[in-house]
Each structure stands twice: as C-alpha cells, then as structure tokens.
Amino acid sequence: MKVKIKRWHAVAQWRWDTGATEQDDADGEEGDVCGICRVPYEGCCPSCKMPGDDCPLIWGECSHVFHMHCLLKWIGTAASKQQCPMDRRAWVTAERKVGAVNPT
C-alpha cells in the first residue's frame, strides 16, 4: 500500500526555560506570571504585541524572573533604587545559561 501525504498540519508549543522544575509547575500557575504586569511569562509585556524573542525574560542573580521590558521600566525609575521588586536586593542581571539546568 502506498500512502501519499497531501496535506499536514503541525502544532508546536514553546515555553521559556525559567529553570523551574516540573514539580514547581505543579504547585500552581502563580509562579508562571511576571510579578509586575501579571501576564504569563509566555505572554508578552503590556507594551508588546507579540510574545517570543522580541519580548524576552530577564533573570536576576536573586533568582527572580520578569519580562525584561517590565523590569527595565521599573529599574529606570528613581523610585526603584535599582532594587529587585520581589526582595529589594540590588538588581544584578544574571548571566543566562540556556540549557544549563535542562540539557535537552
């Protein structure tokens, strides 16, 4: 028997590698949103229209994650005192190690 594929429809899913384990994910959806705009990491910040590489995440050395645009907006204000919104420690952007936690 010969099968001829006439048409196919691919579906893909993506998500940021936030270093969160499967177990962390099971704890609830709360951890999956940007603390500043409350939009999921895989969504985009309120200033952007398309999620993805144009609206990336930013990691702090304190381990907190935000939409980069949201965090930069906050850090750009004098009121922020350049502190992480979560723990008020001085914000230091962490070197991003893609795949370091999850070598796949």
Added chain:
Amino acid sequence: MASISARRLAKELTEIKTEGCPVGINIVKADDFATWWFTIEVMGESLYKGEVHTLQFRFDSQYPISSPAVQFVVTEGRQSPVHPHVYSNGHICASILGTEWSPVLSVVAVCVTLQSMLASCKKKERPIDNDRYVRHAPENPKKTRFHYDGMISSSTDARILANDAISLVQTILYELLKLTVPSCNPPVFSVPYTDHAVINRCLYSACRSLALK
C-alpha cells in the same frame, strides 16, 4: 485606553471578583481604572473595633510602576481612623505607599498592610504634626515627602521631638516669609532631623528674604 495600568487593574479586579477580598476588606466602587474605593475594617479585638473606614486608590497610567495615591476618604460622612500615622485629612504616612513601593504589590496587598497597621495600633492618637500638615498638605498625598519613622506611638522618641521642633521652626519661618514674600513655597514636610542641609537652606533663604526687606 490600553495603558499598562488598565491591563494590570483589569486583572486585579477579575481576581477580586472571582476570589473575593480578604476578611474585613470590601470593594465599594471600581467603575474605572482611575479611582477605586474599598472599605476596611479590623477584625477581632483592636482599638478600631466596629469602625469601618474607606480607602481611596487613585492610579495613573504608569501603575504598577508608579505607586497608587492612597488615602482615607473623609467626605460623605466617612472618617479617617485616629492613628499616629494617619492625618485627619485622610493622608497616610506609610513607607510602602512611598519609598518602599514595589510593582509586585497590589491593591489588595496595600489594603491588607493598612488593615494590619490599624490592628497593631497601641494608642489612638493623631500624628504629632497633624494640624500643621493638614494646613499645608497637597491635594495628592504622593506629593508629600513623608519621613517614615519605624517606631509608632512613642511620643517621647527623640526623633519625633526633633522633627517636631524643626516643623515648628519651619512653620514660623514660613509665616514670616509669607509677610515679606507672598509667593514663597511652603516648607518641606517632615524633614528627617538628620537632613541639616534642607533646614540650613530654609533658614538661609528665610534670613536673606528678611534681610532684604
């Protein structure tokens, strides 16, 4: 208007409507993304038992990057609670509304903080500089540069006394200044007593204006 604030506030409102407010906090009105009202009540034993106060939140288009303007409502028969950090015009001296604001905070988080500020109060009294502050206070409390004092209700605290003395000096100078320079600016409110530079500037400009006359 799809501003940052509108999107974030819409999310907060949905959350409040689906999950409800914490005990003692109720939504009065949130018809737009500019002004919201909540009632707050301290549950259990406290100096504010049986009192219901109304909190007003005003948001600008940059919320939550910029803090909301929060105060107690003192019109329509509503009163501000008598508390060492709450002025009779409804303005509140709380660090999270000023220098300690963080964009991860929310309207409900602010309500809960203020509720616990009332719950932990040991003595019902107005701030020491209430009359002076209320006389010159800006309409929007965000325009006030409050001095946050960690210790509440210790009226013998040297810092408060020093601050009060400075306030008094400022008020006298301001009154004097107004006689000579009608267009002068009101003094800086609640200057930390360590901020000598501000006081010196104030004294210097006052003396100069008086000397000129």
